[in-house]
Amino acid sequence: MGSTQRGGVSERRNQREQPDVNARLVQRVRSSDVSGIEAAGRKLTVELYSPEAKRLFLRHFNAFQRHMHFISVVARHALRKVDIDSVEEQIKVAMEEQVAFANAALSRAEASCREHGITSLAVYAVPPLTIDVTLISPFGRSLHELILKIDQLMPMLETLALDQIATNTTVFAAKSSAKKWVRRVAGLARACAGQLGNGVARASTDQSSSRDSSLSGATNCEQSDAAAANPATSNCLP
Secondary structure, three states: OOHHHOOHHHHHHHHHHHHHHHHHHHHHHOOOOOOOOOOOOEEEEEEEOOHHHHHHHHHHHHHHHHHHHHHHHHHHHHOOHHHHHHHHHHHHHHHHHHHHHHHHHHHHHHHHHHHOOOOOOOOOOOOOEEEEEEEOOHHHHHHHHHHHHHHHHHHHHHHHHHOOOOOHHHHHHHHHHHHHHHHHHHHHHHHHHHHHHHHHHHHHHOOOOOHHHHHOOOOOOOHHHHHOOOOOOOOOOO
């Protein structure tokens, strides 16, 4: 629509090439899917506009769901219920903290836009990434909602920068913080799943020992795995 008035052949060709940008991104960045997991799920179509949200979703969403399935289902069969519940609660609290950060950032950006009379936001040249996924965990739904908030925030930040209301340095810092909201939760889930995996292995190789002894030392997450994502805490259990 209107391409002949704003760039002629060059713009029409660019529009034809744009879907390939998303296709290449999916091929290059997307983590393993959840098709091999024996779990009930709900189909969901995700539409993301910002490059930051697209990459966060493709890199972390399925991997996060796999880690949470291991924690909530696989490890629960071998380890104590109270310990699994504690790990889930810790990840839930971490998720709620990141969502609170996202809500606060959205409120600040919206207030700045209203203050400066901004009624329309910058748009992305590349069309949105539309992808079908399967939710297999309520934690996965929470991460999905967090990434949607980030996708809503990004064009506000871009608009504030384009209108010279915020500096590029400020916007870059805000984007970096937003990415960490997802990485913290994803890193914590990865660390906890890995450490609980050690407990499952111990339990399976020592059937004669009590469950308490097989769990000993297995549910304290090591900081080394989670540090790369700067999680809010380094231990799965208190």
